[in-house]
Amino acid sequence: MENPFELALMTIVSQEYVKKHIVHGTSRWVASPGTMEEVVSLVRLASEYGKSVTPIGALRRLGTLFKDGQAELWIETERLCSIIEYSPEDMVITVGAGMRLCDLQHELLKFNQFLPVDPIGDVDETLGGIVATNAWGPSRALYGTLRDHVIGTRTVLANGDVVRTGGRVVKNVAGYDLTKLLVGSFGSLGVMIEITLRVRPYPTQRTVTLLSGSVADVDRARAELMDATLIPSVFECVNTSLARTLTSSPGTHGALDTGSPLTLAVGCDEPVEGTAFQEGVLRAWSSSYSLEILTFTPEQTAVLWEDYHMTLRTAATVLRVQGKPSTLIEIAGTLLAAVNQERMWLSGCIPAGVLRLFFAADDDAVALVTACVSHLTACGLSLHYEKLPTDHHDFPSVSQEIAIPDSKQTVHRLIYQAFDPAGLFSSTRLGGA
Amino acid sequence: MVTEYVLRKLEEILGASNVHATPGQVKAYECDGYVAFKSLPGAVIFPQSTDEVSHVLKLFSEQRVPYVARGAGTGLSGGATPTRGDVVISLAKMDQLLSLDLENHRAVVQPGFVNLELTKRVAGKSFYYAPDPSSQSVCTIGGNFAENAGGSHCLKYGVTTNHVTAATIVLPDGEIVEVGSSFGDEDGLDLLGLYVGSEGTLGIATEITVKILKKPQAVQTIMALFDRVEDASASVSGFIAAGIIPAACEMMDQLAMQAVDKSRYHVGYPSDVEAVLIVEVDGLEATVRALSKRVMDVCTENHVREVRSAKSEEERALWWSSRKMAFPAIGRISPDYMVQDGVIPRSRLAEVLKRIETISQTSGLRIANVFHAGDGNLHPLICYDSKKGETDIAQDVGRQILELCVDVGGSITGEHGVGIEKIAEMRYQFSQEELTLQQAIRDQLDPKGLCNAGKLIPTPSRCMEMKGAASPSVSSLEQILSASGSPQARLAR
Structure with missing residues (x-):
């Protein structure tokens, strides 16, 4: 017998854009809307049926870090991939959240411009995905992170309202900067369907x-x-x-x-x-x-x-360490002397004060990660996993859930209450639950 | 009205000398740089530490006392103006540089620390603090934080939010929370990003960690005089098309040049040029000369009358003073003036300036234009004479300009904030759903509505009241704010 929720899904997006998965005996659906109206209808439907929702792009980043990642409805934004507005003269572009980063860069290059971010990940990642995870790479040293480049979004909220955050101009202080909240929010505040970015002229050489x-x-x-x-x-x-x-x-x-x-x-x-x-x-x-x-x-x-x-995109586990730039080389040096570094890669953006350790998926990974965690914890450093393998239960639990102080947790909860009082979207990853 | 009990408690927390409550003592705090509305605060207090601010806010929460935090009071949108007998929490005594870490490019300041003072403290080691609002010699970093202040160099270097990495915030219930991260990324939601630019409506920042940057190896400042505004605008687009992001790109029109040339910052602009561009390029010495030449070439391609680079540091300083002092200089050519802060896509510059000229002609009021051309942030200075009853016309002209900015895809404010001044225009820029979301955040973080209430977000009740718009004689701000969408009522501000 057909599930009524599934039937209702198919009245919103055609059958070919709805996939059903059975996970541990429970039904999960992935729906790929092609329009804003379809996203709104999907969110409203999930709310009506009491189904939890997670927005996804190319599904390259969220992975196992979502403790409650088994949302009942996954709204995939990959079909929302068009250029909505591009004004090279203003160095501003608005695109659908499902646009792939590589496609965006290709379009920008036609006007000798680029988005100066180089997140470590697959080439087919979507803008929505990298914005939702505030992903970054070595270019951060000069150009900053997506926090500095995203100037606006169009987002579908848990109640189905569609809101614009920020704008399409590079300077804008009208109202609260909700765009900043959305960048790096792991899809926990709504479904971003459009993203407006400030871009730059492509360098004459690199x-x-x-x-x-x-x-x-x-x-x-x-x-x-x-x-x-x-x-x-x-x-x-x-x-x-x-x-x-x-x-x-x-x-x-x-x-x-x-x-x-x-x-x-x-x-x-x-x-x-x-x-x-x-x-x-x-x-x-x-x-x-x-x-x-x-x-x-x-x-x-x-x-x-x-x-x-x-090389680095093959890593199954990524551990992040933050500290003063002046301490990072020494930290890296003592760590590398203490563990077998042949089995891992270390890469750190010095001016940002971040080191990342990348571990391949092999039999020794757990022991190596444990040794690194043990060494770095003894140095008094705070650590965070950016990525974990599917079967991660043997890894030391430094921050599968990010450790956020109580006072800050309270502010998180209040913000989630404002955005999503019924808890439709997953917020555990960010201390919202 | 602040009760005797509250005053006594405040004296216990802060000491009697840090609590001012007589009309004579509080008179100077009746407005900020937006002088169109004034209202006496219930008291003015001067905390000196995060703990004192925390104790004060706990008391205010318990006693339901409305309050507004204030830095140097240089804001231009009424964000630090008391509206209902609020207590003004002056952060002027929290003016210390708490720590300086040149090796790691960070400084921690109290909110009352003056913007330019930070650059002065680190200049000896060739560092500087990048956000540079025109008022930087007096405005505070706390005020900059609240308003997300910009300046002339944010085209290349970004605004305050791009330079603050962490802050200590006292929430409206008195709890203390650390947001951001001095290095790396904040865990969880970007609360720091929310707090910067929230106009003091969600809490009070009491310690702010900022980035300090190394001074560029070389700087070159160029002045270009144009017979036609359109050519100056086309040059700005030309820089971008040539792949140049200038450190600054400022424009003034004829009226603004005439005004500033009457001041002590006399440059000697030819009286018949329509626009001047002040363009700054910086970077490695090896590249700046070539960049400078390309800027001048673009100007030449766009029919510049005269273009040259500053020959000395003194000349460069004069040019910048001329630009930065343009606002007050308007006072020399008009008894009253009103400054707006709209933003437009840079590519629409020439078109929007034409439409502003039309608005000027239709209204009969002169409008001087001074703006950050590189990022499309306009500062039209509307000249009027309140004694001739032109205030309402000026208000309406301001509204028309801001609506024009929104119509072409821009914003009502780029760096001055909404405050009291642009609260009605928020409805023009944002949908009801968008305002509802912003209000929901505010209601969660400040459920008692005490923290700089009546600013930033228009509420539905005020919208209803707006329909019964008040007469020019209205004196209560509640009514004025309620009516702020109507030109007649705005007259009273």
Whole structure:
């Protein structure tokens, strides 16, 4: 016998856009609406039937970190993927939340513009997904995160209301900045259906320089760079195994002594004259601090970042550590000396104060993650999982649920009460339940 | 009305010298930089720590005392103006730089710390604090936080929300909460993002962590004079098309130039040019010269009459003073003026300026235009004479301009905030559903409605009252706010 909820779903979106899954004996549905009206109807229907809802894009990020991720209705935004408005002159674009990042960049490049984010993940991730998770990559060092680039959304709330947050102009302080709340909210406040982004001119060239050496010497270069007037577009610290991957392509293979424990990747998006100047300064530091230096051409740089992303997107577990930039190299150094770093990759955005550890899905992962957690916890650092494998029960429980102080939990609850008093969307991930 | 009991309790918490309640003591706090409405506060108090603010808000919550936090009072939308005998919580004595970590590019300040003072403290080490509102020599970082202040350099460097990384907030019930994260990302929802720009309606920030940046290696400032406003506007678009994001890109029209040239910041603008652009590029020395040349080339392609770069630091400073002092300079050519703060898509600049000119001609009021051309943030300065009964016309002109900004896809405010001034226009920009959501957040965080009440979000009841719009003699703000959508009633503000 047909389920009445399922029948009702099919009156909103045609049968081909509704999929049913049985999980542990319970029915779950994935619906792919093609219009705003369909999203509204789906949300209202779920509310009427008391079904929990999770919005999803390409389903690359939410994964197991949703404790209550088994929502009864998953609203997939992949069909909401058109360009709604693009004004290159204003450097502002509005797109459907289901648009893939790679497609967006392709469109922007036609006008020599780009969205300066490079989240570590699959190439077919949707804008909605990366915005909902505030995902980022090495470009954060110069360009910030999506928090700095998303200037507006159109969002369907739990009661079916459609609201615009922010706007389509780069400066706007009218009312509360609800866009900021939505970025990184993991779909817990509503279904984002449109996203407005501030974009930038594509740099005339993009290059990178690697500086490798001992922990102490790399830390000296770190301090110099923090205090310099250079403009690093990337300021990333990576470990040996990742550095080896980055220098494995023809033209750079074997050019760097990958025996050094740490490597700084310093990017430059400046015109030719600026790049030459910046590389000159880095070269001078390399001789002052006995660092090995390897400079990449723009073509080699593109390959390097492709390799970087291809490697790290295979990680099944990602652990995040935050601290003062001045402490990160030392933290990385002591950690790498304490564990077997051959089985993991470390990459940290120094000016942002974040290190991330990426672990492959293998038999040793649990032991290695446990060793890292144990070492870092002993250093008094707070840790967070950004990603966990499906079967993660043996992993140390640093923050499967993010540890948020009580006072802040209260504010979270109040905000969820305002957005979604009936608790239609999943908010456990962010301490809302 | 603040009761004797409350005053006594306040004296116990803060000390008698930090509680002012006589009309003479509180008179100076009857408005902020938006002077069209004034109202005496019930008292003015001066807490000096997060704990004192917490104790005060607990008392106010318990006794249901309305209040408004205030920095330097330079805001231009009435956000720090008391409306119902509120207690003004002046943060002027919370003016300390709590910590400075140059190595990690962070500073922690109390809310009363003056914006420019931070840059002065770190300038010796070649650092600066990027948000630079025109009032930066006196405005406070707490005020900037509440209004999400911008400035001339936010085209490239962003506004306050892009430079604050964490804050200590005292909630309306007196609880203390830490939002944001000095480094890395905030766990959970971006509460810091919500609090920045919330105009003091959700709590009071008592400690603010900000980024401090290294000064650019080189800066070049260019002045370009245009015979036609359209050519200046086209040049701004031309910069972007050429892939240049200037550090700043400011424009003034003929009337604004004439006004500022009458002040002590006399540049000597030719009287017949229609627009001046002040463009700044910065970065590595190796690239700035080429960037500067490209900016000048774009201006030349757009029929510039004269374009040149500043020859000295003194000349650059004069040009910037001329721009930053343009608002007060209007006082030299008009007995009264009103400044607006709408934002438009940059690509609509020429069209919108034409329509503003039409509004000016139709209304008979002169309008000087000073604006952040790079990010489309307009500051039309509407000249009027209140003694000639032109206030209502000026208010209506302001409304028309803001509605025009919304019509072309923009916003009613880019950096001054809504406050009292633009509360009616919120209805023009936002749908009822959008306002309801914002009000729901406010109701959750400030259920007793004590925290800067009557600002930012128009309520349905006021909308109803609006229909019975008051006469120009209305003196109660409640009625004035209620009626703020009607030009007749706005006259009273």
